[in-house]
Amino acid sequence: MVDRTGTPLVEMRDVSVSFGGIKAVDHVTVDLFPGEVVGLLGHNGAGKSTLIKCLSGAYKMDAGEIYIDGELVDIQNPRDARAQNIETIYQTLALADNLDAASNLFLGRELVTPLGFVNDAQMEAETRKIMGRLNSNFKKFKDPVKALSGGQRQSVAIARAVYFNARILIMDEPTAALGPQETQMVAELINQLKEQGIGIFLIEHDVHSVMDLCDRASVMKNGQLVGTVNVDEVTDEDILSMIILGKNPEAATA
Amino acid sequence: MADASASGASTGRKNILKTLEFDTRLLGMVGAFILVCIVFNILTDGRFLTPRNVFNLTIQTVSVAIMATGMVFVIVTRQIDLSVGSLLATCSAIMAMTQTQILPSMGIDYGSGLIAPVAIIVGLVSGGLIGAFHGWLVGYLTIPAFIVTLGGLLVWRNVAWYLTNGQTIGPLDDNFQLLGGIGGTMGETGSWIFGAIAVVAAAYAIWQARRARIAHEFPVKPIWAEFVLMALSAALILGFIATLNAYDVPSRVLARSFEARGEVMPEGFTQGYGIPFSVLLLIAVAVIMTLVARRTRLGRYIFATGGNPDAAELSGINTRMLTVKVFAIMGVLCALAGLVASARLSFHSNDIGTLDELRVIAAAVIGGTALAGGIGTIYGAILGALIMQSLQSGMAMVGVDAPFQNIVVGGVLVLAVLIDIIYRKRTGDA
Known part of the structure; x- marks a missing residue:
C-alpha cells in the first residue's frame, strides 16, 4: 500500500483556469504521493487535461498553487516542469514526425560532444539500450518516427519520459492508440515505475484500467472536482456514477 | 518504408545505389542538372560546357545560393521570407555608402586596407539586426511571416533607395571587389592545393563516420562502397577545379599585370583563373550551414520545430527565440549575398537583388525543401540555385526571348514541386 502519511x-x-468566459478548471485540488498512481477521470471537456497541463507547463493557471515536496514552485513553461523532474506523455505523443527515435527521445536535452556538437551516435546507442528494456521488438532506429506504428511511437514517448529519471510522471491516455499486447506492456511499466517510487498522474477514460492500475481516482465534471476515492474501496459503478452524475459516494471519500 | 519493401524485388542497379546509401532525391536532382547541361551544350554547339561558361555560371549562382541556404532554415521552420531581395539591396546600399562616403568622411581614404573589412562588418551586422527584427515580429508578436516579410519587401527596397538617393554607388573598394567573382580568384596552384585539402577532408569525413558507427556496433556499408564514395567525391572536386583552372585569364589582362610590375610577359605564358573567392565563400557557407543543420542543437531544434511545433515547445524548446535566430541567420546571409552581388557588378545599383526572393525560394523548393516544414537540405538548395541559373543562362545563350525565359523558369518551379510530390507519395515519405 502507498504510504500517505508524509508530505x-x-x-x-485550488487551481483555476479559464478560457474566455468558460471555467475549464474550477478550484480543483489534487495530490499525489511517491509510488502512487492517481487516475484522473471525467468526460471529454471535464477539465482533466487542462488541469494536468498546468503541472506540465503547457498552460498557465489563473489561480492556485503547486507544491512539490511541500515547497511552492512556479511552473511557467515546459522547461520549468522538466527542471522539477516532471515528465509528460501527451495524448498526441508530442513527437517531431520528421526526426528519428533518438532525436525525439533527447529533444531539448541532446547529448553533445566536447565541441558542442550533437552526439548522434551516442544518443542512438542510449536509445537502443532503453528500448531494449521497454520494447525489445523496437528496431526502427534510423527511420523518422512517422514511419512507426502507434505502439512504437508510444514506446518512444514513454522512453523519453522514463530515460531522464522522472520523479513525477503524467500520462495522458497512454493506451488509447494501443493493441492489447502493448497495453499490457504499458501496465507492466506503470507497476515497475511505481516500485521505484515515482508518482504518476494517469488520465484515463476506461474505468477498468483505472481499477487495475490506480491507487486513487480523482473524478472531474464540468471543471470541478467531484471527489477523490480509494480505488479498492469502491466499485466501478461508483466511479461511473461519479463521472456521469457527478455524485460522490460519501462513504468512500479519501 | 515502401522503399525498403520494394528493394527486394528491384534491379541490381538500385541495390548498388542502396549499398552506397545515396539519397535518391539528390540523384534525381543531379540527373536533372546533368540533363539541362547536356541539352544546352548540344543546342549551343558545345558553348555551354566550356570552362569559361562554367566559370560564369558558378559566380552567377553564388549570391542566390548563399541566400537559399538560409531560406532552407526559414522554410523548414514553416516560415517564409519574401524580403530577401530587398534586404540584400539595403545591406548592399549600407556597405556601398560606408565605403564610399562614411569612411572617407571619417578620414579613412580610398585604398585603405580598413575600408573593405569595416564595410563588410557593418553590412553583416545590419543584415543580422534587420533579420532578427523580422524574427521578433514573427516569433514574439506572432505576426505571420508572410505579412512581415511582404512589408519588408517594400520597406527595405525603398530604404536602400533612400540611403543612396536612387543613385548607382561605385566604384567599390578594390579589396571589396575581390569577393565578386572574376575580380578575385585563387589561381591555379592555390586551387589545386585547396582541391587536395578538400579531397582529403572528404575522405576523412567518410572514414570518420564509418569509425563512429563501428565504435557503437552499428551496421556499416561494405568497405568497397566507402572507397567508391571517396573516389566519386575526389573525382567531382578535382574535375570542378580542373575546369575552373582551364579558363585562362585573357593574355591582354596578364600582359597588363606584368607591365604594372615593370616586367615583360614571357612568350606563350598562360594562367588559369582557378576558384573564385566568392565560390570559396559559398563553400564555407554551405559547410557551416550543413554543420549547423546536422550537428548542432540549433539545427536539431529548427527541424524539430518544423516537424511539429507543439512537440518542440513541449520539449522545452524556446520556439520564439528560435524564430528570431533563424531570421537573423537569413539576414546575415542576405548581407553576404549583397556583398558578392555588388562586388561582382563593382558598384551598388538601385535595382540590385530585384526578384531575388523568388529565385531564392524557388532554389530552396526545387532543392527539395518542403513548404510544409521539417524537410530540407543545404546542398539541395545550392543545387536548386545552380539548376535555376543554368536554365536561365542556357536559354539566354540559345537566344530564347526574355519573356519565354521567365515563363520556362516559372513552369519548371511548378513542375519540380509536382515531381517532388509524386516522389514522396511513391516512397511513402509524405
Whole structure:
C-alpha cells in the first residue's frame, strides 16, 4: 500500500483556469504521493487535461498553487516542469514526425560532444539500450518516427519520459492508440515505475484500467472536482456514477 | 518504408545505389542538372560546357545560393521570407555608402586596407539586426511571416533607395571587389592545393563516420562502397577545379599585370583563373550551414520545430527565440549575398537583388525543401540555385526571348514541386 502519511510529492491546490468566459478548471485540488498512481477521470471537456497541463507547463493557471515536496514552485513553461523532474506523455505523443527515435527521445536535452556538437551516435546507442528494456521488438532506429506504428511511437514517448529519471510522471491516455499486447506492456511499466517510487498522474477514460492500475481516482465534471476515492474501496459503478452524475459516494471519500 | 519493401524485388542497379546509401532525391536532382547541361551544350554547339561558361555560371549562382541556404532554415521552420531581395539591396546600399562616403568622411581614404573589412562588418551586422527584427515580429508578436516579410519587401527596397538617393554607388573598394567573382580568384596552384585539402577532408569525413558507427556496433556499408564514395567525391572536386583552372585569364589582362610590375610577359605564358573567392565563400557557407543543420542543437531544434511545433515547445524548446535566430541567420546571409552581388557588378545599383526572393525560394523548393516544414537540405538548395541559373543562362545563350525565359523558369518551379510530390507519395515519405 502507498504510504500517505508524509508530505505529498505533488499538491495542486485550488487551481483555476479559464478560457474566455468558460471555467475549464474550477478550484480543483489534487495530490499525489511517491509510488502512487492517481487516475484522473471525467468526460471529454471535464477539465482533466487542462488541469494536468498546468503541472506540465503547457498552460498557465489563473489561480492556485503547486507544491512539490511541500515547497511552492512556479511552473511557467515546459522547461520549468522538466527542471522539477516532471515528465509528460501527451495524448498526441508530442513527437517531431520528421526526426528519428533518438532525436525525439533527447529533444531539448541532446547529448553533445566536447565541441558542442550533437552526439548522434551516442544518443542512438542510449536509445537502443532503453528500448531494449521497454520494447525489445523496437528496431526502427534510423527511420523518422512517422514511419512507426502507434505502439512504437508510444514506446518512444514513454522512453523519453522514463530515460531522464522522472520523479513525477503524467500520462495522458497512454493506451488509447494501443493493441492489447502493448497495453499490457504499458501496465507492466506503470507497476515497475511505481516500485521505484515515482508518482504518476494517469488520465484515463476506461474505468477498468483505472481499477487495475490506480491507487486513487480523482473524478472531474464540468471543471470541478467531484471527489477523490480509494480505488479498492469502491466499485466501478461508483466511479461511473461519479463521472456521469457527478455524485460522490460519501462513504468512500479519501 | 515502401522503399525498403520494394528493394527486394528491384534491379541490381538500385541495390548498388542502396549499398552506397545515396539519397535518391539528390540523384534525381543531379540527373536533372546533368540533363539541362547536356541539352544546352548540344543546342549551343558545345558553348555551354566550356570552362569559361562554367566559370560564369558558378559566380552567377553564388549570391542566390548563399541566400537559399538560409531560406532552407526559414522554410523548414514553416516560415517564409519574401524580403530577401530587398534586404540584400539595403545591406548592399549600407556597405556601398560606408565605403564610399562614411569612411572617407571619417578620414579613412580610398585604398585603405580598413575600408573593405569595416564595410563588410557593418553590412553583416545590419543584415543580422534587420533579420532578427523580422524574427521578433514573427516569433514574439506572432505576426505571420508572410505579412512581415511582404512589408519588408517594400520597406527595405525603398530604404536602400533612400540611403543612396536612387543613385548607382561605385566604384567599390578594390579589396571589396575581390569577393565578386572574376575580380578575385585563387589561381591555379592555390586551387589545386585547396582541391587536395578538400579531397582529403572528404575522405576523412567518410572514414570518420564509418569509425563512429563501428565504435557503437552499428551496421556499416561494405568497405568497397566507402572507397567508391571517396573516389566519386575526389573525382567531382578535382574535375570542378580542373575546369575552373582551364579558363585562362585573357593574355591582354596578364600582359597588363606584368607591365604594372615593370616586367615583360614571357612568350606563350598562360594562367588559369582557378576558384573564385566568392565560390570559396559559398563553400564555407554551405559547410557551416550543413554543420549547423546536422550537428548542432540549433539545427536539431529548427527541424524539430518544423516537424511539429507543439512537440518542440513541449520539449522545452524556446520556439520564439528560435524564430528570431533563424531570421537573423537569413539576414546575415542576405548581407553576404549583397556583398558578392555588388562586388561582382563593382558598384551598388538601385535595382540590385530585384526578384531575388523568388529565385531564392524557388532554389530552396526545387532543392527539395518542403513548404510544409521539417524537410530540407543545404546542398539541395545550392543545387536548386545552380539548376535555376543554368536554365536561365542556357536559354539566354540559345537566344530564347526574355519573356519565354521567365515563363520556362516559372513552369519548371511548378513542375519540380509536382515531381517532388509524386516522389514522396511513391516512397511513402509524405
